[in-house]
Amino acid sequence: GQQLNQSPQSMFIQEGEDVSMNCTSSSIFNTWLWYKQDPGEGPVLLIALYKAGELTSNGRLTAQFGITRKDSFLNISASIPSDVGIYFCAGRSGNTPLVFGKGTRLSVIA
Amino acid sequence: EAGVTQSPTHLIKTRGQQATLRCSPISGHTSVYWYQQALGLGLQFLLWYDEGEERNRGNFPPRFSGRQFPNYSSELNVNALELEDSALYLCASSLGQGSYPPQHFGDGTRLSIL
Numbered sequence: 001g002q003q004l005n006q007s008p009q010s011m012f013i014q015e016g017e018d019v020s021m022n023c024t025s026s027s028i029f030n031t032w033l034w035y036k037q038d039p040g041e042g043p044v045l046l047i048a049l050y051k052a053g054e055l056t057s058n059g060r061l062t063a064q065f066g067i068t069r070k071d072s073f074l075n076i077s078a079s080i081p082s083d084v085g086i087y088f089c090a091g092r093s094g095n096t097p098l099v100f101g102k103g104t105r106l107s108v109i110a
Numbered sequence: 111e112a113g114v115t116q117s118p119t120h121l122i123k124t125r126g127q128q129a130t131l132r133c134s135p136i137s138g139h140t141s142v143y144w145y146q147q148a149l150g151l152g153l154q155f156l157l158w159y160d161e162g163e164e165r166n167r168g169n170f171p172p173r174f175s176g177r178q179f180p181n182y183s184s185e186l187n188v189n190a191l192e193l194e195d196s197a198l199y200l201c202a203s204s205l206g207q208g209s210y211p212p213q214h215f216g217d218g219t220r221l222s223i224l
Contacts, residue, residue: 031212033212033213035215040217041217041218042114042200042202042215042216042217042218043153043200043215044215045212045213045214045215048212088152088153090153096166097143097155097158097166097168098143098155098213099155100145100152100153100154100155101152102151102152103152
């Protein structure tokens with residue numbers, strides 16, 4: 001079945017630093033989504049991508065749909081303490097269920 | 111606009127019992143998805159319902175089942191509970207499937223098996 005490799009598994013960064021995380025797939029996707037999950041809550045949608053090469057921003061967050069359609073990355077600029085949480089990528093090909101990465105746990109040191 | 115709501119927030123059961131989890135989608139959403147998130151793991155797809163029909167099923171045993179009601183709310187039933195069923199169960203909803211719309215999640219039901 002489809003697999004997503006998300007990296008890094010965890011990150012410790014200083015407040016104000018930029019963050020980059022990525023996901024790669026064993027197969028082609030036509031949709032990439034990025035979610036953030038805070039403790040005790042469900043994942044919250046950050047950015048949705050639908051076209052290869054698409055670059056989309058949401059405030060300090062920027063995500064791109066890779067040209068090969070097998071990868072995506074998420075950047076966070078000038079991190080702040082409330083960026084702490086687990087970030088998940090998710091993808092799908094056609095009318096199939098989403099496949100999720102295992103998450104990147106972000107910790108921000110003030 | 112209310113988001114996806116799940117109940118109960120927490121559920122404690124013992125091995126062999128049965129559990130029922132409920133989900134109300136965002137108004138206007140016809141698709142409901144169920145995921146299992148075990149501690150330290152990502153989200154594992156369980157079930158997908160759209161317009162009252164089961165559209166897809168993940169790699170889980172038949173004791174995991176569910177249904178979608180005419181008002182698009184959904185139930186997840188887990189029979190013969192086992193210790194490894196302890197997890198956060200997340201429900202998500204989306205608009206119909208025509209344009210692969212993104213899914214929006216509830217805050218989950220934490221199921222603990224003693």
